[in-house]
Amino acid sequence: MFNPIERYLQIRRLGVLGMNRRNIRYIGRYNKRSVYPNVDNKLKTKLLATSYKVQTPELIGVLETQHDIQDLHSIVQGSEGFVIKPSKGSGGKGIILLRPTTDGQFEKLSGDAVTSNYIETHASNILSGLYSLGGKPDVAIIEALIIPDPVFDRYSYQGVPDIRVIVLQGFPVMAMVRLPTRQSDGKANLHQGAIGVGLDLGSGRATGAVQFDMPLTYHPDTGSLLSEIKVENWTTLLTLASRCHPMSALGYLGVDIVLDKKKGPVLLELNARPGLTIQIANSCGLLPRLRAVEKIKHAERMSAEEKVAFSQKNFARPEASSATPADTNTSV
Structure with a gap:
């Protein structure tokens, strides 16, 4: 029998960020309404990225x-x-x-x-x-059209996978890769049936996968084992995500990145109201990580590289990060 109190206590133990707290505590606190056009208008985002020398399609x-x-x-x-x-x-x-x-x-x-x-x-x-x-x-x-890096060929149905990184004050706090499926019509959109695969911040290795919020082991169209995914040039990718904080002037945001065959990590778009499914894909709540970042003194003086180093050290999963250094050329 479903016990709402037990369920509530379980969610609290996991540190799951709910929508109301996200809206009030993080979006409302860290994102000024005056800078929303920087991300709500994709053309403006692209022009802004160009001025900051951030690669886009x-x-x-x-x-x-x-x-x-x-x-x-x-x-x-x-x-x-x-x-x-x-x-x-x-x-x-x-x-x-x-x-x-x-x-x-x-x-x-x-x-x-x-x-x-x-x-x-x-x-x-x-x-x-x-x-x-x-x-x-x-x-x-x-x-x-992005020419996707072939590292995801076995894990994607026709479309272009993208990597969502949640960033607080320039610190990456959680990430996942979204894989297109036949059901999503080749789009990396979770609401349309794409797969969300949680990624360890320390190594870029898969931590779990979901489709429509349900656990998944194999890609339904390619049959590939999703737990074998590991993203290349992981530290470089996280640094790009971190740089989007001063570029956008948003404190709490979602950064969507694609891996282009020739250009490497490329910024696709920014989101001032990133969704919460990323927690399900990672089997991990956002709150402990967000609170850890909020305790850092003089964070504004840290470079993007220093913030990424902090996140990779403090938010890595030991079992996922022990095998291969994050920035090797090991394929997915």
Whole structure:
């Protein structure tokens, strides 16, 4: 029989961060409303990252008016693949990933063919505000499709995996990789069926995996054992995440990073209201780590490298971190 008091005490023992406390204690305290546009507007985030010399996917074009849609095909002509996304979207809504076919048309990464009318209609819907926060008119961003590092080939269905890092005052406190599935239509979106794999901060090794908040051992489409995942260049990736704190002026944020075959870690986007499923993927609560960071004196004087070193030392799992140094070239 379900015992709500016992369940509550279990959650407290694990140090699980709930939505209300997240909103009041961390988002409300550390994120000023005046800087939300730095992350809620993906185009502004991209331009800001460029000024801070933080790598992002190549910008191919921007559609600002319905009239601009007539230039869409000339903008993407010759592209090896592209992404159309709303600048002010959230939750992965309105994002489509397309690649060229042999007959000069385009298809989704799932292999489903799309017509020119479909692409133009989708762009029009973005501009109309169908996917934007508050339903306000938006602009459509067209980016070059990331060429994913092959280290995730065995663990992803067609799309591009991304790595979410929760950062408090520049200190990485928890991370996971989100793996596309057939069910998620090749998107790394947990709400649509992607897999969340917890990652040890010390080593980048997998700590557990979930799909729709339920434990998972093997990727449902590839059959690969998810516990074997280990991310390369882990310390470099965490340092990039740490640098996004002064760049965005947000104290508590989610940093989404992809591994590009040629460029290495690349910033995909920032989130001022990161979700809490990352705790389930890691079988670990955020609260103890957040409180540990809050106790650090003169944290503002520490460099990104020093903050990452602190996190890797204090938040690592001994069983996950003992095998291989974090920044070796060991493949996943």
